[in-house]
Amino acid sequence: MPIPNTPKTTEPQDPERALTAAGEAAFVQPDATLPPSPPEATPPERHPDPEPAGAPTGLLRRLLHFVGVDRAIAFTVLARGWSSLAGVGTLALIARFLSPADQGFYYAFYSLVQMQIIFELGFSVVILQAASHEAAHLNLAPDGTITGPEQSHARLASVLQKAFRWYTIAAILMALTLMPVGIAFFRHIANKSNAGDVHFVLPWLLVVFASSCTFQIDPIFSFLEGCGYIPEVYRTRLRQSLLSTVLGWSAFLLHHGLYAPGFFILGQAIAGGWFIFTKRHLLLPLLRHSTRNFRIDWGKEIWPFQWRIAVSWLAGYLTSSLFVPVLMNSRGPVEAGRLGMSLTVCATLSTMAVSWMNTKASPFGQMIARKEYRKLDGVFTRALVQSTGAAVLACIAVWVVVQWLLVHQVKMHGVLLANRLLSPIPLAMLFFGTVGNVVVTAEALYIRAHKQEKFMVNSILGALYSIPVALVIGTMQSPHGGAWGIAASYALGTAVIGLGYGTYTFLKWRRIWHEA
Numbered sequence: 001m002p003i004p005n006t007p008k009t010t011e012p013q014d015p016e017r018a019l020t021a022a023g024e025a026a027f028v029q030p031d032a033t034l035p036p037s038p039p040e041a042t043p044p045e046r047h048p049d050p051e052p053a054g055a056p057t058g059l060l061r062r063l064l065h066f067v068g069v070d071r072a073i074a075f076t077v078l079a080r081g082w083s084s085l086a087g088v089g090t091l092a093l094i095a096r097f098l099s100p101a102d103q104g105f106y107y108a109f110y111s112l113v114q115m116q117i118i119f120e121l122g123f124s125v126v127i128l129q130a131a132s133h134e135a136a137h138l139n140l141a142p143d144g145t146i147t148g149p150e151q152s153h154a155r156l157a158s159v160l161q162k163a164f165r166w167y168t169i170a171a172i173l174m175a176l177t178l179m180p181v182g183i184a185f186f187r188h189i190a191n192k193s194n195a196g197d198v199h200f201v202l203p204w205l206l207v208v209f210a211s212s213c214t215f216q217i218d219p220i221f222s223f224l225e226g227c228g229y230i231p232e233v234y235r236t237r238l239r240q241s242l243l244s245t246v247l248g249w250s251a252f253l254l255h256h257g258l259y260a261p262g263f264f265i266l267g268q269a270i271a272g273g274w275f276i277f278t279k280r281h282l283l284l285p286l287l288r289h290s291t292r293n294f295r296i297d298w299g300k301e302i303w304p305f306q307w308r309i310a311v312s313w314l315a316g317y318l319t320s321s322l323f324v325p326v327l328m329n330s331r332g333p334v335e336a337g338r339l340g341m342s343l344t345v346c347a348t349l350s351t352m353a354v355s356w357m358n359t360k361a362s363p364f365g366q367m368i369a370r371k372e373y374r375k376l377d378g379v380f381t382r383a384l385v386q387s388t389g390a391a392v393l394a395c396i397a398v399w400v401v402v403q404w405l406l407v408h409q410v411k412m413h414g415v416l417l418a419n420r421l422l423s424p425i426p427l428a429m430l431f432f433g434t435v436g437n438v439v440v441t442a443e444a445l446y447i448r449a450h451k452q453e454k455f456m457v458n459s460i461l462g463a464l465y466s467i468p469v470a471l472v473i474g475t476m477q478s479p480h481g482g483a484w485g486i487a488a489s490y491a492l493g494t495a496v497i498g499l500g501y502g503t504y505t506f507l508k509w510r511r512i513w514h515e516a
Helices: 058-066 071-097 100-120 123-135 150-192 201-226 230-253 257-278 280-288 298-320 323-331 333-353 361-369 373-407 424-448 456-471 482-515
Strands: none
Touching: 071 230, 071 257, 071 333, 100 150, 100 201, 100 257, 100 298, 100 323, 100 333, 123 150, 123 201, 123 298, 123 361, 150 201, 150 280, 150 323, 201 230, 201 257, 201 361, 230 257, 257 280, 298 456, 323 333, 323 456, 323 482, 333 373, 333 424, 333 482, 361 373, 361 424, 373 424, 424 482, 456 482
């Protein structure tokens, strides 16, 4: 089963949060119009990110190199580490300022706004890989000057221009859809669960507005990451995390807790918008660059891959984001809130762990463009071990903390903190699924770096499995129904569909492509 697609989050959340006809040629065939020996690809380090004072040296630097922590990963881990620490503070603020019913609405906001995947259509994955393959033949200077073959320059500009047009239109359509759908859904829940005192309309409108802003920002991040600005992008992710925490906590402290999700997302939009403004010297000329002679043929080169990504992402949404709204409708906002908070913890740990892999997406694309397959496999294997190890250690550590809180009956403002999450057994099953999905995410990223999408069937199977789980097991009133049953089914689906069939798919296509 694919990992939960978070607004990017994520992940893109990933996000999920890929080109050419999927299922045919594994690699883009060299264009005869390019020079026989194209210039060397632009590595991420070409965009200098000056060493800060106090940068690690000596033994510490060697240790960081051994565990695979480069600057991009460091910023990602810091951002997720801060989010984890801030999450503890947010948990305390939720316990202090939100009722259990409010908490259900709080997490349902996040689940419902992930419907943006319908409008995103997996485009961010396509943008990153398309940009990385074109940037492999260009030299991007720090001041935004681009040198290299005009064909690659024009095709890179074409990627940005099409992304800008699509996301502007899609953001408007998304806002016009989510506003009325969300209000109708939450009004139904409020009437059904006697939660009429929950004032959700204005907080929901803020969530939709802020999400529409980040929706337009994320593809530009993907484009810049594909161009090699990896440390800068992930440093901005850290700044987004810090600013969103400040704004979100302010909403709690001002006794407007349901506005917190909107302010969390708005903080990401503000920090992300400023970063894009600083890259205007690169972006604006590309938006104005003529692509008449060499523009990408979207129908032939992009769409065969993009629609498969879109199906995979939509299936991923149904796999994870359906659980909380269904549980909220069938068993009430309190249990839905516990599951929502537990899934949020899993998503945070997963995003932190896959940072070892996600930061390699652009380099993978460039290695493939240069046909450096042995180097590709070596970097992938090391990053996979590091990501999986980080996920295992993080999940164990959090589970132990939750168990300690439960055993010692730790309370805050009279509320038992452990009761805001699932009990230890279903939480452990969710953590198992989290570790498994880190592996599946890594395998999918490797495949998609070839500008192919072979995990669509995997995602569809996950959705076909998860929808009945949510609608049947999630609505059962027995002790092992509801959130408990969802967690158990999620772990089983990850083991069989995710790790089993997903790993088979990865090994099959890797062997076919690299033997070709």
